[in-house]
Amino acid sequence: MLKSLRSRILIFLAVLGPGFITANVDNDAGGIYTYSQAGAKWGYLPLWTLIPITIALILVQEMCSRMGAVTGKGLSDLIREEFGLRVTFVVMTLLVLVNLTNVMANFAGIASSLELFHISRYISVPLGAVGIWLLIVKGNYKSAEKIFLFACVIYVAYIISGILVKPNWTEAAIYSFKPVLMLDRDYIEMLIGLVGTTIAPWMQFYLQAAVVEKGITAKEYAQSRVEVIFGCIVTDVVAFFIIVACAGAIWSNGPKDIESAAQAAVGLKPFGQYAYLLFSAGLLNASVFAACILPLSTAYSVCEGLGFESGVDKRFGEAPIFYWLYTLLIVIGAVVVLMPSFPLVKMILFSQVINGVLLPIVLIFMIMLANNQRLMQEWTNSRFYNFAAWVTVVVMIGLSLALAGISVRSF
Amino acid sequence: MMAESVLFFTELLGLPVLDIRGRRIGRVRDAAIVPLVHPARVDRFLVGGGWAWLTVRYDQVASISLEGIRLSDELLTPYHSDEYMLRIGRDLLDQQIIDVNGRKVVRVNDVTFEIRSATGNGNGHHGPNGNGRNCLYVLEVDVGIRSIVRRLLQGALPLLVIRKLQRAIPPNSIRWEFCNIVEPDPQRRLRLNISHEKLEKIHPADLADIVEELGPAEREAIFETIDSEVAAEALTEVDPKMQASILESLEPEKAADIVEEMAPDEAADVLKGLEESTSEEILEEMEVAPESEVRELLEFKEDTAGGMMNTEFISLHESATVADAMAALKGNEDQLESLNAVFLVDGDGRLTVTVPLARLFIAAGATPLRQLATETLISATVTEKQEEVTELFDKYNLLALPVVDEDGRLAGAITADDIISVLRNK
Numbered sequence: 001m002l003k004s005l006r007s008r009i010l011i012f013l014a015v016l017g018p019g020f021i022t023a024n025v026d027n028d029a030g031g032i033y034t035y036s037q038a039g040a041k042w043g044y045l046p047l048w049t050l051i052p053i054t055i056a057l058i059l060v061q062e063m064c065s066r067m068g069a070v071t072g073k074g075l076s077d078l079i080r081e082e083f084g085l086r087v088t089f090v091v092m093t094l095l096v097l098v099n100l101t102n103v104m105a106n107f108a109g110i111a112s113s114l115e116l117f118h119i120s121r122y123i124s125v126p127l128g129a130v131g132i133w134l135l136i137v138k139g140n141y142k143s144a145e146k147i148f149l150f151a152c153v154i155y156v157a158y159i160i161s162g163i164l165v166k167p168n169w170t171e172a173a174i175y176s177f178k179p180v181l182m183l184d185r186d187y188i189e190m191l192i193g194l195v196g197t198t199i200a201p202w203m204q205f206y207l208q209a210a211v212v213e214k215g216i217t218a219k220e221y222a223q224s225r226v227e228v229i230f231g232c233i234v235t236d237v238v239a240f241f242i243i244v245a246c247a248g249a250i251w252s253n254g255p256k257d258i259e260s261a262a263q264a265a266v267g268l269k270p271f272g273q274y275a276y277l278l279f280s281a282g283l284l285n286a287s288v289f290a291a292c293i294l295p296l297s298t299a300y301s302v303c304e305g306l307g308f309e310s311g312v313d314k315r316f317g318e319a320p321i322f323y324w325l326y327t328l329l330i331v332i333g334a335v336v337v338l339m340p341s342f343p344l345v346k347m348i349l350f351s352q353v354i355n356g357v358l359l360p361i362v363l364i365f366m367i368m369l370a371n372n373q374r375l376m377q378e379w380t381n382s383r384f385y386n387f388a389a390w391v392t393v394v395v396m397i398g399l400s401l402a403l404a405g406i407s408v409r410s411f
Numbered sequence: 412m413m414a415e416s417v418l419f420f421t422e423l424l425g426l427p428v429l430d431i432r433g434r435r436i437g438r439v440r441d442a443a444i445v446p447l448v449h450p451a452r453v454d455r456f457l458v459g460g461g462w463a464w465l466t467v468r469y470d471q472v473a474s475i476s477l478e479g480i481r482l483s484d485e486l487l488t489p490y491h492s493d494e495y496m497l498r499i500g501r502d503l504l505d506q507q508i509i510d511v512n513g514r515k516v517v518r519v520n521d522v523t524f525e526i527r528s529a530t531g532n533g534n535g536h537h538g539p540n541g542n543g544r545n546c547l548y549v550l551e552v553d554v555g556i557r558s559i560v561r562r563l564l565q566g567a568l569p570l571l572v573i574r575k576l577q578r579a580i581p582p583n584s585i586r587w588e589f590c591n592i593v594e595p596d597p598q599r600r601l602r603l604n605i606s607h608e609k610l611e612k613i614h615p616a617d618l619a620d621i622v623e624e625l626g627p628a629e630r631e632a633i634f635e636t637i638d639s640e641v642a643a644e645a646l647t648e649v650d651p652k653m654q655a656s657i658l659e660s661l662e663p664e665k666a667a668d669i670v671e672e673m674a675p676d677e678a679a680d681v682l683k684g685l686e687e688s689t690s691e692e693i694l695e696e697m698e699v700a701p702e703s704e705v706r707e708l709l710e711f712k713e714d715t716a717g718g719m720m721n722t723e724f725i726s727l728h729e730s731a732t733v734a735d736a737m738a739a740l741k742g743n744e745d746q747l748e749s750l751n752a753v754f755l756v757d758g759d760g761r762l763t764v765t766v767p768l769a770r771l772f773i774a775a776g777a778t779p780l781r782q783l784a785t786e787t788l789i790s791a792t793v794t795e796k797q798e799e800v801t802e803l804f805d806k807y808n809l810l811a812l813p814v815v816d817e818d819g820r821l822a823g824a825i826t827a828d829d830i831i832s833v834l835r836n837k
Binding site for chain 1: 559659
């Protein structure tokens with residue numbers, strides 16, 4: 001009995017990584033801003049969305065990791081094999097565009113979080129870019145994954161800063177389970193933003209590729225599923241504390257619009273140096289983390305889908321397109337943040353529009369692939385699962401299209 | 412090569428098909444090879460007219476050009492799925508194949524055909540225009556940017572414009588002879604005449620890299636069909652975690668055949684990674700001699716000298732001469748590739764000295780081996796920790812280290828390549 005428990009824990013540690021990392025990177029600079037804004041403006045009211053968000057995230061992520069474990073192939077591989085080159089090319093082009101703006105947003109996050117510590121962006125951004133580039137090009141994926149897992153642990157900073165703010169826990173508990181709907185345009189836009197940023201296309205590509213890279217097999221899948229679910233829950237626990245921290249620190253002194261996650265950190269200052277420092281450190285960590293993973297995941301997905309050599313274990317000359325794409329994403333993402341005249345906010349709105357187009361395509365492909373008997377054998381979706389997955393996908397598509405619509409209007 | 416004699420699969424798709432009187436009956440939807448008949452010739456064209464697809468046999472075609480395919484026969488049969496066909500559009504395009512020459516896995520973007528004129532050598536088939544009939548032969552499989560551009564532009568621009576545009580991009584193609592399709596279904600493998608024999612010529616380390624890139628079903632298919640000796644060498648090079656999943660997916664008999672061919676220490680390492688019931692099943696299927704050797708090694712902990720050592724070594728009695736050693740080497744030719752030293756033992760099998768192999772070559776045949784031994788005897792006991800063994804190799808610059816049991820009897824040997832693996836996996 002004891003032995004089987006031990007071996008179970010060992011297997012769990014062996015599969016730990018992909019699901020946990022993916023879900024945590026979801027709380028990147030953009031995500032933290034969305035949660036901070038929700039808490040600062042609406043207090044505890046938006047908390048009820050977290051449970052449905054977690055369930056949706058688990059449903060979608062689970063399909064990807066299952067496909068990776070059963071087929072041993074990445075999502076872009078499967079899309080290419082089942083839907084052909086043209087479709088893959090369109091999906092990859094959109095993916096590169098969306099991810100590029102995400103990289104920009106995260107370099108902006110690095111810049112603004114370090115500016116809180118009085119470090120100029122003209123120092124922090126170039127150093128960050130070079131560091132991120134070297135980590136992957138000169139290191140290997142195994143060691144990088146360990147660093148990534150460590151980065152996941154730093155998210156605890158948000159939990160601590162949430163506690164330091166001493167929010168109203170009774171209200172937080174009540175509104176976690178009590179749905180509040182108001183026919184207020186700003187409130188509805190906030191809800192859409194909250195849900196719409198949760199499931200991003202890149203996550204599905206990254207997660208499935210990481211599961212394959214890790215060599216997780218259909219046999220270990222039970223443990224891998226636990227890992228995915230665990231990762232999704234931890235992620236939304238972090239989101240909960242970000243919202244609660246901003247509700248307790250900012251909203252309780254009067255609802256307020258904030259313009260960046262860094263501004264939210266400043267709002268925490270009256271509650272002590274630590275709450276403020278931890279919130280800023282969390283933002284820095286999240287931004288660096290996402291700026292690492294996004295370019296890497298993009299380069300992998302594109303090269304796999306289009307059949308170019310890929311992999312950090314190959315030399316530059318062996319996989320030129322992979323390395324060029326990876327390098328360019330970092331360089332453009334970093335340079336743009338240093339150009340004062342660059343319309344970053346417009347770019348992010350634009351990326352939400354492309355996201356609204358890309359996400360439905362990817363989610364529908366995923367359900368089709370997960371139901372493909374030839375690929376998935378006995379591991380296809382069950383009927384109930386399919387029902388739940390379709391409901392999730394339809395809701396997600398509706399919300400991301402709505403978000404795209406809002407973004408078009410704000411241009 | 413003459414540009415006119417080449418046709419790409421993307422161009423073939425959608426070409427109009429004209430009957431004897433020049434009326435269009437449909438467009439090409441796919442083309443198929445029947446490998447059991449001919450490994451490269453396009454045997455059937457699948458043509459889509461109104462509702463159903465029709466099958467055109469290669470000997471019903473008069474001419475093939477960018478303008479279309481002209482037929483020489485009217486009797487076309489409706490298409491029905493045929494297990495002996497390798498359909499290029501369905502089974503090859505966008506799929507992964509192995510480039511045997513370049514030793515890597517590639518994804519097929521397009522296929523290049525050569526248009527050849529049959530000279531009508533009276534092989535039994537003859538339509539009205541038997542002589543000079545055009546046939547398509549698969550020449551190359553295209554990968555890389557040029558073929559991607561071609562496929563993306565197809566249909567958007569005229570064929571000749573695309574041909575002109577793509578000339579600026581260097582081609583990247585693999586000759587059809589060097590392409591190896593991986594088919595997981597054994598029945599379909601037979602029907603499509605697919606073998607993995609070409610893979611046996613690839614260096615095992617490269618083959619290991621290739622299988623690591625494939626999906627589990629394809630991986631299993633390769634290990635199931637290739638020669639056990641090659642499979643054993645390749646499996647040794649595969650990532651340990653994947654080794655276990657490969658062996659678990661194979662039938663126990665096949666897995667046992669492969670494990671038997673591995674060096675006993677490596678076999679023991681692989682089996683340790685498996686679940687106990689599976690490794691027991693495999694051991695039971697093995698021949699008696701290798702089985703007991705591997706079982707002995709399984710007793711040792713992985714991070715001790717006993718777990719690291721190999722039980723294949725050459726030992727001689729302490730009174731032996733160079734000539735005896737030479738005779739022993741001749742009797743163990745399969746070990747020569749990785750052999751660095753021979754060991755001398757006394758009447759009870761206790762280790763006395765180590766003789767570096769190279770010293771044998773400069774000594775006369777009658778020289779007693781003891782005279783050639785290293786000055787100090789360095790050995791490890793089976794329970795010695797891995798770190799201490801590694802340290803010995805570093806300190807004394809060893810290539811081989813004898814391992815003895817509690818009574819000082821020679822039990823096995825550790826070689827430098829074992830140490831390199833240990834260090835790399837840290």
